[in-house]
Structures are given as C-alpha cells and as structure tokens.
Amino acid sequence: MKERLVLEAQKINKYFFNPVETQVLKDITFTINRGEFVSVMGKSGCGKSTLLYILSTMDTSYQGRLLIDDSPVTGKSSSFLSRIRNEKIGFVFQFHYLLAEFSVLENVMIPGLKLGKIGRKELEYKAMEKLRIFGMEDHALKKANQLSGGQKQRVAIARALINDPLIIMGDEPSGNLDKKNSDIVFEIFKELASTFNQTLLIVTHDPEFAAGTDRIIEMEDGRIISQ
Amino acid sequence: MKYSLLLEIAQKLMLARLKQTLVAAVGVTFSITMFVALLGFMNGLNLMLDGLVLNRTPHIRFYNEIKPNPNQPIDGSDTYKSYHNIIRSIKPNNVRKSIYNSAAMIETLQNDERVLGVAPKVSTQVFYNIGNIDITGSINGIDVDAENALFTFDDYVTVGNTGDLKNTNNSIILGKGAADRMLAQIGDVIQATTAQGNSVQLKVVGYYQSGLGELDNVQSYTSLETAQKILGEPSSFITDIQVKLKALELAPSMASDYGDLFEIKADDIQTVNAQFETGTEIRNLISYAVGITLLIVSGFGIYNILNMMIYEKMDTIAILKATGFSGRDVNIIFILIALIIGIVGGAVGLILGYLAGLGIDHLPFETEALPTITTFPVDFNPRYYIIGGVFSLLTTYMAGYFPAKKASSVDPVEIIRGK
Numbered sequence: 266m267k268e269r270l271v272l273e274a275q276k277i278n279k280y281f282f283n284p285v286e287t288q289v290l291k292d293i294t295f296t297i298n299r300g301e302f303v304s305v306m307g308k309s310g311c312g313k314s315t316l317l318y319i320l321s322t323m324d325t326s327y328q329g330r331l332l333i334d335d336s337p338v339t340g341k342s343s344s345f346l347s348r349i350r351n352e353k354i355g356f357v358f359q360f361h362y363l364l365a366e367f368s369v370l371e372n373v374m375i376p377g378l379k380l381g382k383i384g385r386k387e388l389e390y391k392a393m394e395k396l397r398i399f400g401m402e403d404h405a406l407k408k409a410n411q412l413s414g415g416q417k418q419r420v421a422i423a424r425a426l427i428n429d430p431l432i433i434m435g436d437e438p439s440g441n442l443d444k445k446n447s448d449i450v451f452e453i454f455k456e457l458a459s460t461f462n463q464t465l466l467i468v469t470h471d472p473e474f475a476a477g478t479d480r481i482i483e484m485e486d487g488r489i490i491s492q
Numbered sequence: 493m494k495y496s497l498l499l500e501i502a503q504k505l506m507l508a509r510l511k512q513t514l515v516a517a518v519g520v521t522f523s524i525t526m527f528v529a530l531l532g533f534m535n536g537l538n539l540m541l542d543g544l545v546l547n548r549t550p551h552i553r554f555y556n557e558i559k560p561n562p563n564q565p566i567d568g569s570d571t572y573k574s575y576h577n578i579i580r581s582i583k584p585n586n587v588r589k590s591i592y593n594s595a596a597m598i599e600t601l602q603n604d605e606r607v608l609g610v611a612p613k614v615s616t617q618v619f620y621n622i623g624n625i626d627i628t629g630s631i632n633g634i635d636v637d638a639e640n641a642l643f644t645f646d647d648y649v650t651v652g653n654t655g656d657l658k659n660t661n662n663s664i665i666l667g668k669g670a671a672d673r674m675l676a677q678i679g680d681v682i683q684a685t686t687a688q689g690n691s692v693q694l695k696v697v698g699y700y701q702s703g704l705g706e707l708d709n710v711q712s713y714t715s716l717e718t719a720q721k722i723l724g725e726p727s728s729f730i731t732d733i734q735v736k737l738k739a740l741e742l743a744p745s746m747a748s749d750y751g752d753l754f755e756i757k758a759d760d761i762q763t764v765n766a767q768f769e770t771g772t773e774i775r776n777l778i779s780y781a782v783g784i785t786l787l788i789v790s791g792f793g794i795y796n797i798l799n800m801m802i803y804e805k806m807d808t809i810a811i812l813k814a815t816g817f818s819g820r821d822v823n824i825i826f827i828l829i830a831l832i833i834g835i836v837g838g839a840v841g842l843i844l845g846y847l848a849g850l851g852i853d854h855l856p857f858e859t860e861a862l863p864t865i866t867t868f869p870v871d872f873n874p875r876y877y878i879i880g881g882v883f884s885l886l887t888t889y890m891a892g893y894f895p896a897k898k899a900s901s902v903d904p905v906e907i908i909r910g911k
Contacts, residue, residue: 318905323814344818351816358908362811366504376815378497424815436908 270335271432271464272297272320277329279315289315290327291487297432297466302458304475305468307484313468314436316484320466321354321434322346334431351380355425357435361417363409369396369420370405377427388427395423399453415446422453426463433457435467439474451477498821502828505808509801513829516797517837519790520888524841524880527783529848531876534779536853536869538772544703545768548643549761550611550734551743552750556591557757560584594730597754601735606742611638613732614719621683621691622674629670629710631684633719642736645713652678652698657715664694664718668701669709684722692722784883791887794833798826798895802902809899810907823900830892831885838884842877 279290289312297303307313318324320331322338325346331339338349350356363372373392378385396402399419404412412420418438425433435454439447451474457463458479467478475481482492506513560582566572591597594612601610614633619626636657639645646654649665657663666676676682676696685691694714701708714722720729737743743760751758762769802809809822853870 314909318909321814324905344820347813347816347818347821350814356814358814360908362807362814362908364504364808364811366508366808375497375501375812379816379821381497 269299270296270332271299271301272466273332273335274316274320275330275332277316277319277327277331279312279319279324279327289487290319293329293487293489295482295489295492297464299464300458300462302454302465302479303467303482304478304480305466305482305484306472306475307470309470311484312487313484317434317436317466317468321356322349351376352428353431355428355430355433357418357422357425357433357438359437359440361409361414361421363417363420363424365408365410367409368406369401369409369412372409372420373424373427376424380428382428392423392427395426396420398426398456399423415442415449418442418446418450419453422450426457432464432466435465435469437469438467439469439471447471447474495824498824499828501812502825502832505801505805505825506829506832509797509804512797512800513833516790516794517833517840519793520787520834520837520884521841521844523783523786523790524838524884525844525848526786527883528842528845528876528880529852530783531779531879532845532849532870532872533852533868534775535871535873535876538775539871540865540869542768542772545765546761548648548702549765550643551737551740551761552735552747553759554591554597554733554735554750554754554756555731555759556587556589558584558587589731590725590729591731591733591756594733595728597733601733601750606737606739606746608736608738609638609642611635611642611734611736612716612730613734614716614723614725614729615731616719616723617687618684618722620670620674621685626685627670627673629667629684629712631664631712631714631719631722633714633716633722635716642734648700648702649698650701654698656697657713657718660695660697662692662694662718662721663697663714665698665700665713666696667708667711668699669705670712671696671699673709686722688723690722690724694718783880787883787887790837791891794830794888794891795895798830798892799898801829802826802895802899806902806907809902810904813902813904814908819900822902823896826896826899827889827892830888830896834885834888837888838881841884842880845880846872846877 273296274293277290277293278288281287281289293316305313305316315324319327322331322333323346325343329339330337333349333353338346341349363369364375367375370389370392373395374385374388377383377388377392383391393402393405396405399422401416401419401423404416404420409417409420418441422433422438438454439450442450454465454467455477458465465478467474469475480492483490561584564577564579564582566577566579598610598612601607612635616631616633618629618631620629634645634657636645636654640654650668652665654665657665664682666674666682674682678696678698680696681693682696683691683693700711700713702711717727720727723729737746740761744762747758747760747763812822813819849870849872852868855868856866857868858866
C-alpha cells in the first residue's frame with residue numbers, strides 16, 4: 266500500500282527582486298510521507314527557511330505547485346490558507362513567539378479556540394495533556410514571560426500540537442537554545458515521531474541534529490542536492 | 493465562538509496597554525461630555541430666548557392696517573387708465589380700527605382643525621396721568637383665559653393674579669416699567685386718558701414683566717370688557733384676532749389664505765420674526781461645529797494609540813496569523829479595540845454630559861430682564877445624546893479603520909524572519 270502523502274512540492278521556484286533579481290529556489294521537488302521525521306539542512310542563505318515559509322502557506326509569491334494532504338493549496342484565497350495553517354500545520358519557530366498577554370495554558374489553547382471544533386472545557390483538558398507530555402503542566406497558569414527560554418520553546422511546541430496537525434514545521438527550533446535545552450527539544454521531536462507517529466519537517470543547520478532524523482534533505486544555492 | 497475569541501484577544505491587548513487605552517477612552521469621554529453639555533446648554537439658552545418672543549407672538553395676527561387706499565380715483569378715469577400715474581402725498585383714509593364681523597371670523601377660525609386657539613384683543617393708545625405729567629402707553633384688552641392658554645400670559649405676571657382681571661371691575665395689570673415710573677403699588681388706582689379724551693380710573697392688580705424692557709415700559713393689560721368700556725365701544729369691538737396654530741410652519745400659507753378670505757391684513761410669525769430663526773440656526777451650527785471638532789480630535793488620539801499598539805504587537809499579529817488567524821480576524825480585533833474604547837468612553841461621556849447638564853441647570857442665573865428664569869436653562873433633548881453616541885462610535889470606528897487595515901496586512905514571514 267502506498268503511503269499517503271502529507272506534503273508534495275512540485276518544481277517550486279522563487280525569486281527575490283530586491284535589490285536585484287535573484288533566484289533563491291530552483292525547481293524544488295520532493296514529498297513527505299506520513300510519520301516521517303525530515304530535516305532540511307544547508308548553509309545559511311541557501312534558501313531553506315524561504316522554502317519552509319512557502320511550504321507553510323504563509324509565503325504565496327512563488328512559482329510551482331504545492332499540495333498539502335493531497336489537495337492543492339497554490340493560488341488559494343488567504344482565508345482558505347489561514348484555515349489550512351490552523352488545522353493542518355503546527356509551527357515551531359526559532360524564537361518562541363508566545364503571547365505575553367496570555368497565560369501558558371491560554372497560549373496553547375488559542376489555535377484550538379480559533380479552530381472551534383471542540384468546546385472550551387474539553388480544549389482546556391487537551392491543552393493540559395499536551396503540556397503534560399513536556400512536563401510543563403505545573404506552569405500552566407503562569408504568564409508566558411515568566412518562563413525560561415527552554416520552557417518557552419516547549420510551550421510553543423505544545424501549542425503547535427493542539428490541533429493534532431498533519432505536520433509540524435520547525436525553523437531552527439533549537440537555534441536560540443543552549444546545548445541542554447536543544448537536546449531536550451530534539452528528544453521531544455524524536456518522541457513525537459516515534460510514539461505519536463507525528464510527521465515533522467525541521468529546518469536546521471546543525472548536522473548533529475539532522476543526523477538523528479529519518480531523512481535529511483540537503484540544500485545548496487537554492488537546489489536540493491541530496492535527499 | 494469565533495467572535496468571543498477575537499473579543500478576548502482584543503481585551504487582553506487593551507489590558508496589556510491599560511494606561512494608553514484609558515487615555516484614549518478619556519479623550520472620547522471628555523469630548524462627548526463637552527459635546528452633550530455644550531449643545532444642551534446652548535440650546536437651552538436658544539429655546540429660552542426664542543420663547544421670550546415666539547411664545548408671546550401669535551402665529552397669525554389679523555388686524556385692520558392703516559394705509560392709503562390702493563384704488564385712487566385717477567385709476568378709474570377713462571382718459572388716464574392706460575397711463576402710469578404717480579400721486580404724491582396720499583393720506584390714508586379713515587379706516588375703522590375694529591374688525592368688521594369679528595364674531596363670525598372667530599367662529600370660522602375656531603372651526604378650522606389646524607387652529608389650536610383664537611384670542612381676540614382690543615389694543616388702544618392711552619396716556620397714564622401722573623400728577624400733571626402724561627406718559628404714553630398702550631392698553632391691551634384681552635380674553636384672560638385664552639391668553640393664558642395660548643401665550644402663557646400668567647408666566648409673565650410677576651406680581652398679582654391674572655384671574656383678578658376678570659373678577660375685578662376696571663382692573664389693570666401694569667407693565668413693570670410703567671408701574672415703576674408711576675410708583676404704582678398693587679391696589680392703587682391710576683388714572684389714564686384715551687386718545688379720544690375719555691378719562692378712566694383703573695385699579696392695579698398686578699405687574700407684567702416680559703423681559704423686553706421696551707415692552708414693559710408701555711404695555712399694560714385689562715380685560716376685553718374693560719378695554720371696550722374705556723373706549724366707549726360695544727362688546728363687538730375687536731381690533732386684533734390672534735391665532736395660534738398646531739403647526740407653526742402652516743402660518744404663512746394660512747395667513748395669506750385667510751387674509752384674502754376676510755379681506756383683512758394678516759401677519760404670520762415667520763415674516764414678523766425671521767431674524768430669530770436665523771439666530772437660532774447659526775448658534776446651533778456653531779455648537780455642532782465645536783462639538784464635532786472635539787470628537788475628531790479625540791479620534792486622532794485613538795488613531796495614534798492604535799498605531800503604536802500595532803507596532804508594539806507586531807510579533808503577536810505575526811504569530812496569530814501563523815497559527816491560522818486570517819487578515820480579517822486581525823482586522824476585527826483592532827476594530828473591536830477601537831469600538832470598545834468608543835463605546836466605553838462614549839457611554840461614560842454621555843453620563844458625565846448629563847450630569848454636567850444637571851449641574852449647569854442648578855447654577856443660579858437671575859436677571860431683572862428674565863423674571864421667569866432663576867437658573868441657567870439646559871435642554872435635555874435626547875437628540876443630542878443620540879448624536880453624541882453615534883458620533884463617538886463613528887469617529888472611533890474611523891480612527892480604528894486604518895490602523896486595523898494596516899495590522900491585517902502585516903506579513904508574518906517578514907516579522908518572523910526578521911528575528
């Protein structure tokens with residue numbers, strides 16, 4: 266039986282026009298299967314982050330075709346893309362991007378509240394479950410800015426998981442952390458992949474991190490050189 | 493569900509910047525307070541000043557006008573008919589002052605359903621005799637009940653009772669100015685001489701004070717019967733018929749219709765008092781302009797604060813968008829912030845405005861010229877509150893519109909990559 270594709274990129278090209286026209290992505294074509302733990306490797310400036318933002322549907326100015334969950338998303342309306350992001354994609358950024366005005370629990374709940382599929386009580390329970398996975402349940406009622414860097418990143422991962430997304434995308438999720446915390450984050454990803462069969466796509470420039478993943482996509486000068 | 497989440501986020505954003513939000517709301521509150529209080533006060537004064545004249549003025553007044561006969565003999569001549577004749581120094585012919593067939597006219601007017609009431613009047617010139625000095629004045633014989641009902645006559649009788657005019661024979665209510673000149677106390681008997689030379693003795697039963705000094709120096713009131721008796725005329729003698737209509741606007745057309753029908757001079761209130769309407773309109777215009785300027789200034793305050801908030805909360809906007817909030821959602825969040833500031837600030841402003849109005853209403857304001865007024869007049873017309881409320885929402889919405897639009901078009905990639 267053929268594995269279902271979570272994400273499929275077909276001949277994606279992207280240009281930057283400022284200050285001069287440069288091609289940052291050249292004919293990027295690859296697929297990600299369900300349950301795969303994929304890392305994208307490459308030097309700084311090779312276009313890996315740019316690729317990730319295209320795959321995440323946030324950047325829409327590119328040529329080529331992008332399919333998420335077997336349905337095309339290229340050229341769709343921005344409200345449709347918002348919905349896709351909300352429902353099917355979880356994000357972890359280099360910086361944690363927690364909302365300082367909200368408690369940890371609320372931060373995790375917000376994407377779920379936005380999706381509105383389950384009631385508030387149920388969602389609260391679910392959010393606590395996610396926090397428990399990362400040992401953060403004791404901090405649920407603290408404000409986001411009362412946590413340490415590593416803790417914040419763990420909360421951000423919990424937030425990415427709240428809607429049980431099809432795929433989690435990470436842009437150097439351990440880039441801002443020290444060795445210990447970065448190891449913790451890596452372990453979390455590893456566990457998500459093995460225990461929960463979660464599909465993951467992580468952009469990194471850390472070879473050690475990449476070595477631990479199922480598949481490494483290596484990029485150089487806007488091209489995929491090996492996968 | 494969806495809106496409650498957006499509302500919750502808007503709330504949190506405002507609480508995070510409580511001080512700025514409060515400053516914005518206080519700006520709206522201040523301007524709405526001033527708007528409502530100013531318009532209420534301004535219009536209270538307007539109504540009072542207009543009332544001074546307009547309440548006392550009949551909507552239509554019928555009387556015989558003294559004027560030259562428009563049909564001069566030369567116009568009847570066959571020879572000069574087709575000529576343009578100019579005659580200088582024509583004198584008015586001797587018209588009788590009393591209105592012919594007045595009883596029938598009054599009955600016709602009273603049967604017209606557009607008419608609120610009719611008050612007949614006899615007015616005549618007299619001399620008040622004080623020792624060997626004569627002061628000119630005029631006496632109005634009035635139907636006391638009709639005058640009270642239509643022109644709030646008793647409001648202007650500061651001392652004494654209007655009923656006494658009916659109950660006491662040969663009684664008079666003197667204008668305050670005239671009474672002061674004659675040193676006439678209540679209960680005194682004064683002497684007056686009519687233009688025809690009849691001398692009468694009248695008992696002072698009250699003082700009349702309209703607030704218009706010129707009027708109070710000459711005008712005095714007696715009952716219709718007393719006035720007719722002074723003149724030595726029968727009870728059918730009426731010089732003026734005053735009409736009050738249900739709708740003021742009908743006055744000009746009805747005046748010309750009835751004027752033609754009765755073949756008599758008919759003046760309508762608009763023609764006589766045009767300048768009052770103009771004055772009122774201009775005063776209103778000025779107060780609206782000031783009020784709306786205040787609101788617009790507070791709108792700029794809200795605009796600034798929202799703009800600042802958006803620059804500060806770029807990260808929040810970016811992450812909201814990354815996690816699935818659409819541009820429209822972000823737009824709604826910021827519009828909600830603006831509207832909440834508008835609603836809360838506006839509501840408090842309306843309440844404070846009302847209280848300010850009450851305060852002004854209790855400030856003593858006593859002047860010789862206005863006997864019926866003891867405190868500053870304030871108009872609590874709900875219209876100003878509605879206009880104030882609507883405008884506070886409108887300006888805050890406008891102030892929120894552009895910042896919200898900017899927030900909704902924030903590109904999350906740019907913000908996130910910029911770190």
